[in-house]
Amino acid sequence: MADVKDLPGLLLPWYQQNKRDLPWRKDRQPYHVWLSEIMLQQTRVEAVRGYYARFLEALPTVRDLALCPEEQLLKLWEGLGYYNRARNLQKAAKTVAETGFPDTYEGLLALPGVGEYTAGAVASICFDRPVAAVDGNVLRVLARFLADERPIIDPAVKKRAKALLEAVYPADSPGDFTQALMELGATVCLPNGPPKCESCPLSARCRARLEGKTDTLPVKPRKQQRKTEDRTVFLLRCGEKLAIEKRPDSGLLAGLWQLPNGHGPGTPELALAQAAKWGCEPHDILSQRHKKHIFTHITWEMEGFDITCGREDPRFVWATPEELQTKYALPTAFRQFLEE
Ligand code: SF4
Known part of the structure; x- marks a missing residue:
């Protein structure tokens, strides 16, 4: 039956064989991983590819980003939306250009615009820290794997997910574990439409699948009227x-x-x-x-x-x-x- 401690063993081999070839996975440079994680918030991978390439072509280093005129920065971000992300990136770049990249979760979390998820992603992927990056994808995978019926919007659910995962983070490949969880949520345990349980490495242990609850989990909040x-x-x-x-x-x-x-x-x-x-x-x-x-x-x-x-x-x-x-x-x- 579903046990969080089985996740690394099930997910890591699957990730090695199935990970997508994404431009920000070509190296572990914190600037690249950080930029991609900020761009990917609220935006699809396919839409981000072009923006990511253009951005790094214009601003290849953190120092270039720190010194970029705002007009040019916003132009590079044009169409991605949530423009404060770009402004915060630049604010953080000014600090990083002076002091270097923080290599701890807490240090990253102190940068403008860097929340718990991004700090966890950069800390684990770039600096091998055993910290989880819990976003909607990861919450969905866990809610289904454990058949947890509490709404995933609940901050207590997120906190528990982070603690459960960090108790089993593999010391030798924390970055791959972070990315394996994200990858499963993005490509197999899908948010819209039925999950692809037949090709999921967790299917033999997943409670939602075994109990026929993949349609109803995770429990989502009622959408507010716009x-x-x-x-x-x-x-x-x-x-x-x-x-x-x-x-x-x-x-x-x-x-x-x-x-x-x-x-x-x-x-x-x-x-x-x-x-x-x-x-x-x-x-x-x-x-x-x-x-x-x-x-x-x-x-x-x-x-x-x-x-x-x-x-x-x-x-x-x-x-x-x-x-x-x-x-x-x-x-x-x-x-x-x-x-x-
Ligand atoms: S078996 Fe299905 S519901 Fe369970 S984690 Fe895998 S894809 Fe998601």
């Missing part, structure tokens, strides 16, 4: 240039660039009137498009008006297509209007 907000978005064009402006320094998408926008669903007449009020001398509406963007707690339903204008009002920055491509970080919520 608020919906209507917005009007303006694509104000003067020749080939497009108006953009900076968002406020706090709140959603803080400090990033945006297309001018406002509350409410908007109509062509109201959009033209607003563009005139801004002093942009609007001529015609070239097109009207509806787009949607889902954030963690809110959904934006956006009506976008593509308007030709006669005047570059200085309240906005008027960016060329090349500048929009290479210089300004425009979050996906707005960039999707430029994609057609």
Whole structure:
């Protein structure tokens, strides 16, 4: 029957044979592992590959990251979302560039933006520390393996999972054990849809499988309803240039660039009137498009008006297509209007 102490023996050989060839597994450099773990929070592996390669090409060392202008940093992060991750990476890089990488769990945990999971991952993978990195993947595997019916969102469940795992961490391969647990959760004991129990190295001992509970475990919290907000978005064009402006320094998408926008669903007449009020001398509406963007707690339903204008009002920055491509970080919520 399921016993946590069997996990290393079952998972490590399986991991050696089945691990995916991922760019951040080519070496154990803490900068590389740390960057990948931060990028992978809330983002799929396939989406991260390209970002990871571009980021390291532009900023190959921690010192390069520490010295990178914020505009360039946000541009490299553009589209990944949760932009505070990038800002915290840089804050931490400034410390690391001065003092070197901490090689303990506690030292890593003290860096800005590094939580228990990331500290555990870097400490075990890069510095052979026997500390667990417990994320949703690992909690799901454990909840199923042990048929634990307590909700995995409960901090006490996470704490217990960390303690149970750390009691059995293999001294000679802590990094591989961390990655084996993550890998099983990501590729076999799947979060959505049925787990692939037939190819799971834990299947003979897994209580959820033996008791027919793989559909109902782990117990998830009820999803909170997301608020919906209507917005009007303006694509104000003067020749080939497009108006953009900076968002406020706090709140959603803080400090990033945006297309001018406002509350409410908007109509062509109201959009033209607003563009005139801004002093942009609007001529015609070239097109009207509806787009949607889902954030963690809110959904934006956006009506976008593509308007030709006669005047570059200085309240906005008027960016060329090349500048929009290479210089300004425009979050996906707005960039999707430029994609057609
Ligand atoms: S046997 Fe199935 S439910 Fe159990 S850990 Fe493996 S994949 Fe997950």
